[in-house]
Amino acid sequence: MSLKYKRILLKLSGEALMGNSDFGIDPSFIKYLAKEIKDVYEEGVEIAIVIGGGNIFRGNQGAKLGLDRATADYMGMLATVMNALALQDALEKEDMPTRVMSAIEMRQIAEPYIRRRAIRHLEKARIVIFAAGTGSPFFTTDTTGALRAAEIKADVLLKATKVDGIYDKDPSKYSDAKKLDEISYLDAINKNLKVMDHTALTLCMENKLPIIVFNIKQKGSLKDIVYGKKIGSVVK
Ligand code: UDP
Structure with missing residues (x-):
């Protein structure tokens, strides 16, 4: 069997780290995630990850508390850095070399994001975790996922x-909700299907970047996907 996708951008929401708890990070689930990622890493797939922060803080939550939206968004971006470090720790415990690259400089804990350097890490079989979103308020980590995927030319x-x-x-x-195996970018946008936000979807559309939405809790899905098995739903 040959790989269908050689370089992937995996978007994990902050909630994915919560597992079955309702806040923060679930150590057993993050360990499970690391193992799922390892199964794909060992097949020679180049893996970049964008991690969200919703399990800790979201900008709109802060705005509801009366914080300035941009300030609240920066807090959200900082939450993604905590998640990135937790994920790095879990991946390294499974013996995978990783680098965290932050869109907001924090030299003591992460490399600054430099596109060409990120690509170099991938070529050297290091898993790259992109932290701090795009580095700008008013965006989401879904949009970050689309942006970074385009930048590193992910498949x-x-x-x-x-x-x-x-x-x-x-x-x-x-x-009676029906699962859609395949859908176009425009349908996903126009029907407001909550796949990803519109900024992320249009970015993928303009760059002809396919999106696969799948259940990470289903063991083995990630590996099946990189080998081209039809799992989840595709937006293309
Ligand atoms: N955020 C931002 N700019 C970005 C990415 C994220 O301002 O480029 C902020 C935003 O406030 C967001 C929070 O970081 O609510 C956490 O990210 P997100 O909600 O996308 O995380 P997820 O839902 O994936 O856990």
């Missing part, structure tokens, strides 16, 4: 979620 953007793909309506609310 695909893999959006890890808790559901097994994209549905025509919320499957947790409607029992």
Whole structure:
């Protein structure tokens, strides 16, 4: 079997690190994540990861508390750095070399993000974790995922979620919700399917970057995807 995707950008939301808890980081789930990633790493896939911060802090939460939106967004970006360090720790415990690159300079704990350097790390089989989002407020880490994927010329953007793909309506609310195996960027935008925010979707559309939405809790999915097995939903 040959790999379908040689270089991937994996978007993990902050919530993905929570596992079954309702805040922060679940050590057993992050260990599971590291093992899933290792199964793909060992196949020779180049892996870049964008991590969110929603398990700790989101900009809109802060704005609701009366904080200035941009300030709250910076707090959200700092939350992603904490998650990036936790993920780095888990990956290194599984013997994978990693580098955290931050869009906001924090030299003591992460390298500054430099595109060409990130690509070099990938070529040298290091897993790159992109922290601090785009470094600018008013964006999301989904948009960061699309942006970094385009920058490093990833073959695909893999959006890890808790559901097994994209549905025509919320499957947790409607029992007759239908799973869509494939959908166009424009349909995803126009039907407001909450796959990713519109900025992220348009960026992927303009760069012809396919997005696969899949359930990270389903063991073995990541590996199946890189070998081209049809899992989850594709936006293309
Ligand atoms: N954020 C930002 N600019 C970015 C990326 C993230 O301002 O480029 C902030 C924003 O406030 C966001 C928070 O960081 O709410 C955490 O990211 P996100 O909500 O995307 O995390 P996820 O939902 O993936 O856990």
